[in-house]
Structures are given as structure tokens and as C-alpha cells.
Amino acid sequence: MSSTVATNTSRFAADLRDSTSPSRKLRDKLFLTGLWVATLIGVLTLFFLVLSTLLKGYTRLNLSLITNFPSPFPEDAGIQAAIFGSIWVVVTSGVVSLFIALGSAIYLEEFASQSSRFNRLISINIQTLAGVPSIVFGILGLAFVARGWLGWGFTVGTASAVLTMMVLPVMIVSAREALKAVPSSLREGSYALGATKWQAISKQVLPAAIPGIATGSILGVSRALGESAPLILLGALAYVSSNPSGLSSDYTVLPLVIMKYTQEAQDEFRAVGAAAIIVLLLLLVSLNLLAIVIRDRSRKSW
Amino acid sequence: MVENMNKVMDAGVSSAAPTSDTVRGVSLRTDNAQAGSAGLPAQEMIMESRDLQVHYGDYLAVRNVNLQIHRNEITALIGPSGCGKSTIIRCFNRMNDLIPSAKVGGTVLYRGIDLYGPEANAGEVRRRIGMVFQKPNPFPKSIYDNVAFGPRVNGKPSKSETDELVETSLKRAALWEEVKDRLKQPAFSLSGGQQQRLCIARALAVDPDVLLMDEPCSALDPIATGRIEDLMHEIKGQYPIVIVTHNMQQAARVSDRTAFFNTEVDADATRPTGVLVEYDATRKIFSTPSDPRTEQYITGRMG
Numbered sequence: 001m002s003s004t005v006a007t008n009t010s011r012f013a014a015d016l017r018d019s020t021s022p023s024r025k026l027r028d029k030l031f032l033t034g035l036w037v038a039t040l041i042g043v044l045t046l047f048f049l050v051l052s053t054l055l056k057g058y059t060r061l062n063l064s065l066i067t068n069f070p071s072p073f074p075e076d077a078g079i080q081a082a083i084f085g086s087i088w089v090v091v092t093s094g095v096v097s098l099f100i101a102l103g104s105a106i107y108l109e110e111f112a113s114q115s116s117r118f119n120r121l122i123s124i125n126i127q128t129l130a131g132v133p134s135i136v137f138g139i140l141g142l143a144f145v146a147r148g149w150l151g152w153g154f155t156v157g158t159a160s161a162v163l164t165m166m167v168l169p170v171m172i173v174s175a176r177e178a179l180k181a182v183p184s185s186l187r188e189g190s191y192a193l194g195a196t197k198w199q200a201i202s203k204q205v206l207p208a209a210i211p212g213i214a215t216g217s218i219l220g221v222s223r224a225l226g227e228s229a230p231l232i233l234l235g236a237l238a239y240v241s242s243n244p245s246g247l248s249s250d251y252t253v254l255p256l257v258i259m260k261y262t263q264e265a266q267d268e269f270r271a272v273g274a275a276a277i278i279v280l281l282l283l284l285v286s287l288n289l290l291a292i293v294i295r296d297r298s299r300k301s302w
Numbered sequence: 303m304v305e306n307m308n309k310v311m312d313a314g315v316s317s318a319a320p321t322s323d324t325v326r327g328v329s330l331r332t333d334n335a336q337a338g339s340a341g342l343p344a345q346e347m348i349m350e351s352r353d354l355q356v357h358y359g360d361y362l363a364v365r366n367v368n369l370q371i372h373r374n375e376i377t378a379l380i381g382p383s384g385c386g387k388s389t390i391i392r393c394f395n396r397m398n399d400l401i402p403s404a405k406v407g408g409t410v411l412y413r414g415i416d417l418y419g420p421e422a423n424a425g426e427v428r429r430r431i432g433m434v435f436q437k438p439n440p441f442p443k444s445i446y447d448n449v450a451f452g453p454r455v456n457g458k459p460s461k462s463e464t465d466e467l468v469e470t471s472l473k474r475a476a477l478w479e480e481v482k483d484r485l486k487q488p489a490f491s492l493s494g495g496q497q498q499r500l501c502i503a504r505a506l507a508v509d510p511d512v513l514l515m516d517e518p519c520s521a522l523d524p525i526a527t528g529r530i531e532d533l534m535h536e537i538k539g540q541y542p543i544v545i546v547t548h549n550m551q552q553a554a555r556v557s558d559r560t561a562f563f564n565t566e567v568d569a570d571a572t573r574p575t576g577v578l579v580e581y582d583a584t585r586k587i588f589s590t591p592s593d594p595r596t597e598q599y600i601t602g603r604m605g
Contacts, residue, residue: 113402185439189501191400193452193508194429203455208442 050281057274065275069241070257074268079276082257084243085236086225086283088156089253093163094221097171100164102213105175110201130169137166138230146234154235157247162230167220174216178209211298218291222284228255254280342558342583345372348512348542349394349431353408356389356398362568363389364576367408369561371512376534376543378553378584381563382599386576387546390563391514394544395431396424412512429456432510432541436517438497440489440504445472445481448489448500452508467507474540475503476533495526502533506541513537515545519552531556550600553584560587562596 068078104126112119141162145152152158182205190200231237231253237260240252254276261273349371356363364386371377371394379387389398396417398404410417417427429452440448449468453459459467468485472478477499481492489500498518505513515534519527534543534556547553553560561581565574580593591597 115402183439185435185437186441188397188400188435189439189441189504190451190455191425192395192397192428192433192435193455193504194425195451195455196425199455203451204441 053274053277053281057271057276057278060271060275061278065272066279070239074264074266074272077261077269077272079254079257079272079279081240081243082252082254082276083279085156085240085251086253086280088244088249088251089159089163089231090221090225092156092160092247093167093224094217096160097164097168097220098217101168101171101175101217104172105179105213106201106206108172109176109179110197110205126169126172130173132169133229134166134227135229135233137162138233140165141230142233152248154238154250155248156244156251158234159231159236159251159253160247162234163224163227166227166230167224170223171217171220174220175209175213178212178216179205181212182208211295214294214298215291218287218294222287225284225287226255226280228253228259231256254283342375345374347372348413349544350411351390351393351408352411354390354393354410355407356386356393357405357407358401359403361573362571362575364563367578369578369581371542371544372559373542374539375558376538376545376556378557378560379544379546379563380548380550380553380560380599381576381579382565383548384574384576385563385565387563388516389576391433391516391544391546394512394514395428395433396422397428397433399424429508430510431512431514432505432508434498434501434505434513434515434518437521438494438501440492440497440500443489444486445489445492445500446485449504449507452504456508471503471507472500474506474537475499476529476536477503493526495522495529498522498526498530499533502530506537510541513541513543515543517546517548520548527552550588554588557584560584562587562591562593562599564595564599 064076065078066080066083068076069081070079071077108119108123112122114120141158144150145161146154146158152161186204186208187200190204191197195203235250236252236256238250238252240250242250244251258273258276258280261269261276264270264273347370349369351367351369354367354369355365367386367390369377369390379391381387389404392398393406393410394417398406406418412427412431415422441451443451446468449471450459450464453464453467469478469482472481477496480496481487481500484491489497492500498521502513502518519530522530531552534545537543545553545557559582562579563576564579566577567574580587580591580596582592586592587596588600591600
């Protein structure tokens with residue numbers, strides 16, 4: 001009797017032993033190494049880029065960089081006009097596109113009939129626009145906003161309008177996703193208490209979608225902050241020695257100041273360019289951090 | 303619209319009583335006399351469906367449902383999956399309006415007024431006929447704001463009125479003692495059973511006339527279920543309750559009347575359609591049902 005139990009035990013023990021073949025283990029390791037290498041390539045590239053930029057620009061990373069305006073002398077040259085230009089352009093286009101994107105996303109997600117052909121056409125159109133190269137928006141802005149029909153010239157207003165057009169599709173798509181992620185039990189719960197459609201949307205659905213909408217919008221805004229191609233066509237590549245004072249002012253933006261300084265022959269000017277890159281990176285990182293903070297603070301579980 | 307509806311509804315109360323008896327005589331499988339013989343006292347009828355049927359697109363999901371909901375009673379809807387119980391209960395407060403493909407035929411009368419008629423506003427219907435869902439669905443807000451949401455969307459109560467409403471609603475839902483010290487905490491900090499009682503409190507806060515419950519205990523453990531069932535007994539005098547349940551023991555425990563639904567494949571259809579097989583006093587359904595299909599179901603030989 002006891003011997004049967006013993007043999008049984010040893011048989012089960014044999015079943016628990018690792019029977020994975022060595023070649024399978026090797027493949028496991030190779031796969032894991034592959035994943036590590038892929039991750040490292042991204043991280044290391046960024047690290048060396050930032051490091052080499054810092055090394056080139058650290059001499060100019062001082063207060064005069066952000067207090068001074070452009071100058072023929074590299075040691076006096078600063079980027080304040082570009083910083084303020086970027087802020088003007090990005091804030092105006094961000095605010096305008098946020099409201100338009102919210103409106104269209106709410107309409108398309110909550111009101112529009114999902115089976116209507118017209119609405120599906122609009123959706124496909126928006127998704128396509130999100131993939132259009134930014135230079136195309138620049139050409140559009142040059143033809144219809146700066147010149148032609150609107151004739152706003154090379155101003156902050158023109159740049160904001162074009163960046164709005166460029167950022168809108170991305171923002172609409174992400175706001176729609178955020179609204180779609182709100183569970184329908186929230187809508188049902190509101191309706192069951194006698195709420196109207198607008199009450200259900202404004203008091204329950206929108207507040208629940210804010211984290212998603214905010215994240216998407218801030219990512220859209222950071223795209224606008226780093227954008228250069230359409231603004232080259234719209235007069236931002238100029239020598240601007242004053243901060244914008246309104247929508248009709250001349251302007252320049254950080255990416256184009258970087259482009260201008262890094263093309264200069266003198267090392268001292270290129271140092272200003274490198275320092276400006278660091279400033280732009282800092283702005284982008286802080287925008288992304290803001291997105292993360294908003295997302296985490298209002299994260300909800302249901 | 304709200305005032306209008308009130309007038310119509312007040313008119314409905316007085317006119318419903320004299321006409322209701324003839325209505326019962328014509329369209330019912332089980333009239334009041336039969337129910338009375340099963341030991342239920344005669345009660346005023348609050349809601350009634352006549353030849354109610356629902357299509358989803360071309361598919362007839364449930365047909366020819368004639369049900370009466372009475373004051374002071376709990377009515378249970380039982381039957382196998384897919385027999386249209388939830389579809390029917392969602393017709394009673396026009397929640398099916400939210401499904402674009404759903405098409406409701408027949409009539410649902412609430413105190414003599416057609417819920418799908420031109421005088422009825424869906425929001426006002428839902429305020430008077432409250433609903434509790436299968437899965438507890440508190441809003442991602444504080445306990446207080448969850449209860450206060452209904453009163454707020456239906457008017458502008460003052461701070462003290464809201465405070466009072468929140469307290470009485472939570473007391474009616476037997477949740478006050480557990481949450482009175484943490485009203486400002488998120489509703490999701492509550493347990494599943496507490497969340498469901500919060501949803502009941504939320505529904506009671508708009509002072510409905512009828513309470514619909516769509517499998518309110520299917521996501522809860524037996525203890526939480528017991529508390530909800532006790533609660534249903536406590537409030538049924540104030541709010542007639544219609545409950546959909548998968549659990550026959552629950553139907554037998556809590557309800558005064560039971561409607562048994564089943565599925566049938568109609569001659570010209572490919573998918574089964576729900577039908578109301580039998581509607582009677584719960585005691586009769588579970589002891590001496592008149593339809594053999596009901597007997598098969600309650601004895602566990604079907605479904």
C-alpha cells in the first residue's frame with residue numbers, strides 16, 4: 001500500500017519537473033534581448049541627442065537668452081521674441097481648436113446618427129485630414145488666410161488659424177475616443193432620473209471624459225508648438241525684434257529661430273540655436289507633464 | 303411641458319378608476335377576480351401594457367404582452383434568457399427610446415395615459431417611473447452628488463432642500479447609517495451592495511411613482527441581495543415595484559405577482575420571440591400554475 005503511494009508521488013514529481021527544451025529557452029532569451037535592444041535604441045538616441053545639444057548650447061543657457069531679442073552679435077542674441085511668438089500662436093490656436101473640437105466631437109459622438117452616410121463621410125474626412133502633411137495646411141493658409149480672400153498677412157492670427165486647422169482633426173479624433181470610452185451606464189443612469197440629453201452630456205458624460213479630452217488636446221498643442229513647415233510659408237522665418245502685441249503683429253516661433261541660428265556660419269550663433277532647442281524641449285516636456293498630471297488627477301474607475 | 307404633463311396625469315388618476323375594470327375584462331389572460339381568488343387583495347392599477355410588442359430592426363423580440371402593475375405590490379418578471387423581460391421593463395419608462403433600432407408597438411398606460419402618446423415627454427416619464435439597473439452604476443461623483451443629481455436636473459432645489467432630500471432618500475434605501483459620515487467620498491469607495499442601494503436611493507430621490515428594477519441583485523452576493531430584498535419589502539407600500547429576475551427563488555420570496563415569459567419561434571421567423579405565458583399571483587404561479595410551460599420552468603425542466 002505504502003509503496004503504491006510512494007511510486008505515485010514520484011510519478012507526479014516527475015510531471016512537475018521543467019521539461020522545456022534548451023532551444024525553447026534560448027529562443028525565449030533571444031526574444032527578450034530583442035525587446036531590450038529595441039527599447040534601448042529609442043532611449044539612447046534621445047539621450048545622445050539631448051547630450052550633444054547641451055554640450056553645444058550650454059554656454060548660452062543663461063538669462064540673456066530669454067531676455068534678449070535677436071542681434072547681429074551672437075553674444076547678445078536672444079530668443080525672447082520667439083518664445084512669446086510661440087506662446088501667442090499656440091495658446092490662441094489651442095483655445096480655438098479646443099472649443100471647435102469639443103463641439104464637433106460631441107455632435108458626432110452623441111447626437112449624429114451613426115448609420116447616416118453623411119456623418120460617416122464627415123468621420124472619414126476628419127480621419128484623413130489628421131494624416132495630411134502640415135506643409136499642405138501651410139499652402140492652404142498662404143492662399144486663403146494670409147493672401148487672397150481673408151488677407152490677414154504674415155501675422156500671429158494667420159499662424160494661429162493655420163495651426164488650428166492642422167491640430168483640429170487630431171483633437172476631434174481624440175475627443176471622440178474619450179467620449180466613446182465613457183460607459184453607457186452613465187448615460188442610462190442620467191436618463192433614468194429624468195435628465196434631458198443635454199443634462200446627461202454636460203453633467204455626466206463630459207466631466208467623465210475630461211481626462212481623455214485634456215490629454216488629447218495637450219498632445220495636439222505640443223504638436224503645434226513644434227511645428228515649423230507651414231509657418232515657413234507664413235512669414236515666421238523673419239528677423240523679428242519685438243514681442244507680438246496682438247493677433248495682427250509680426251511674429252516668429254521657436255522652431256524657426258532654431259532653424260535660422262543653426263544655419264549660421266559662426267559657432268557662437270549655433271550655440272544660441274542649441275540653447276533654443278533646449279528651451280523648446282523644456283516647454284514640450286512641461287506640456288506633456290501637464291497632460292499626465294491632468295490625466296492622473298481626474299482618473300476615475302467605473 | 304412639465305406642468306402640462308402634471309395636468310394630464312392628475313386627470314388620468316381620476317379617469318383611470320372607472321374605465322379600468324372594463325379594460326381588464328377585455329384584454330387580460332388573468333383578470334382581477336382570479337388574482338383575488340389566489341389571495342391577493344384588490345389594488346388600484348398603476349400601469350398597464352396592452353398588446354405590447356417590441357421590434358429590434360426587423361426582428362420581433364417580444365409580442366402581445368398584457369401586464370398590469372398594481373399599487374402596494376411587487377411584480378416579478380421571470381423566464382429564460384432572451385425571452386424579452388428586460389425589453390419589456392425598459393418599455394415601461396421609455397428606456398428603449400435610447401436604442402435607435404427599437405420600435406415599440408401596442409400601448410403602455412400609466413394611470414390611464416399612453417406613455418408613448420403625444421402628451422408624454424420621455425424625461426418626465428422616466429422621472430415618475432424610476433429604474434435601477436443590473437450592474438450598480440453610480441456616477442463617478444461623491445455619494446451626496448449621486449443622490450442629489452436627480453433632484454438637480456429636475457429643478458433647482460436649495461442647499462437645505464437638497465440636504466434633506468439626500469438624507470431621506472438614503473434613509474429610505476437603508477444606507478444612511480453606513481454613509482452619513484462620508485457623504486463627500488466617491489461613490490466608488492462603497493461595496494457593490496452599497497452601490498446598488500445608493501442607486502436605489504438615487505432613484506427614490508426624484509420621488510418616483512413606480513420603481514423598475516432590472517435584475518438588481520445579479521451582481522451581488524447573497525447578503526447584499528438579502529438587504530435589497532428587505533428594502534424592497536419596506537418600500538413597496540410607497541413605490542410599486544416591477545423586478546426582472548433570473549432567480550426564481552427571489553421572485554417567489556419578494557413578489558406578489560409573477561409574470562412568466564418564454565420564447566417561441568413564430569412560423570414566419572427564424573429567431574425566437576418572447577411571449578408572456580402566464581401572469582398571476584406569485585403563490586399561484588409557484589404552486590398551481592395554469593400553463594404546463596410555467597410548471598416545467600419552475601420545476602426546473604426547462605430554461
